[in-house]
Amino acid sequence: MxxxxxxxxxxxxxxxxxxxxxxxxxxxxxxxxxxxxxxxxxxxxxxxxxxxxxxxxxxxxxxxxxxxxxxxxxxxxxxxxxxxxxxxxxxxxxxxxxxxxxxxxxxxxxxxxxxxxxxxxxxxxxxxxxxxxxxxxxxxxxxxxxxxxxxxxxxxxxxxxxxxxxxxxxxxIALYAMFIGLLVPSLTRKPVIVVAAIAVLTQAILYFGVSPFIPLSSGLSIILATMVAAGIGALVYKEDEA
Known part of the structure; x- marks a missing residue:
């Protein structure tokens, strides 16, 4: 034994x-x-x-x-x-x-x-x-x-x-390569894919739809996109699903 x-x-x-x-x-x-x-x-x-x-x-x-x-x-x-x-x-x-x-x-x-x-x-x-x-x-x-x-x-x-x-x-481009390297291995789970897509969509909306009218710095855009994606992910997916 x-x-x-x-x-x-x-x-x-x-x-x-x-x-x-x-x-x-x-x-x-x-x-x-x-x-x-x-x-x-x-x-x-x-x-x-x-x-x-x-x-x-x-x-x-x-x-x-x-x-x-x-x-x-x-x-x-x-x-x-x-x-x-x-x-x-x-x-x-x-x-x-x-x-x-x-x-x-x-x-x-x-x-x-x-x-x-x-x-x-x-x-x-x-x-x-x-x-x-x-x-x-x-x-x-x-x-x-x-x-x-x-x-x-x-x-x-x-x-x-x-x-x-x-x-x-x-x-x-090393920054983007690193983030892609961190993200891709986790894309086997639906919650990760959805949250990443929300972050990309939010950043695109801020850049193309908001920035031309209300100037936003890159730092603030990243903060907002992160908070929106993480918040929606926390509300939609339960702990046992993530």
């Missing part, structure tokens, strides 16, 4: 940490090219290197960093940038809360360190591993993803010097 996980002899913190880092290798490998694209994108907009590197170091939120660069370069207001990235990252509150219920540690500082590194991908890995009850496992998992993202950003920023201007400028 197999021994229940809860009755197994706990592995040392060091071993749990190393196990987490090993589990995070596939995530890290996937992060590097996206981070390189972010560094090149920021460089193509003449974003100061120190700001680009600081975004990956202190924010560490891929989609928000991409859209943040776009909004900054578009001259959006500060509150629009803050609100847009806040809405994009609301899901992290739920993911962190879910993980905190599984961890055996109760140290607020340790939980805060883990919460900072939670991403969609690391949360997915942690949610499917028994070792995720160990805080050091999740810490190792998050750390290798964090390091890969920052290494990729450095490569992207400093590789840009050797690339032709046309290639640097073309990196503007």
């Amino acid at each position: 197999a021994t229940p996980v809860s009755q197994m002899t706990p592995i040392p913190n060091k071993d749990a940490f190393r196990s987490g880092m090993r589990a995070g290798i596939p995530v890290a490998v996937g992060y590097i090219p996206i981070a390189i694209a972010f560094g090149l994108l920021a460089k193509s907009f003449d974003m100061p290197n120190v700001i680009t590197l600081a975004m990956s170091l202190f924010i560490f939120a891929g989609a928000s960093q991409f859209i943040g660069v776009q909004l900054i370069m578009a001259g959006s207001m500060y509150w629009e940038i803050i609100l847009t990235t806040f809405i994009l990252n609301l899901r992290h509150f739920l993911m962190s809360a879910s993980l905190s219920q599984r961890l055996e540690t109760t140290s607020n500082r340790f939980l805060a360190a883990i919460a900072f590194g939670v991403t969609d991908e690391t949360f997915s890995v942690a949610s499917t591993r028994d070792e995720s009850t160990r805080g050091h496992f999740v810490l190792g998992l998050n750390l290798i993803a964090f390091l890969a993202w920052n290494v990729g950003t450095w490569i992207g920023v400093f590789l840009a010097f050797g690339l032709p201007a046309s290639v640097q400028t073309s990196m503007g």
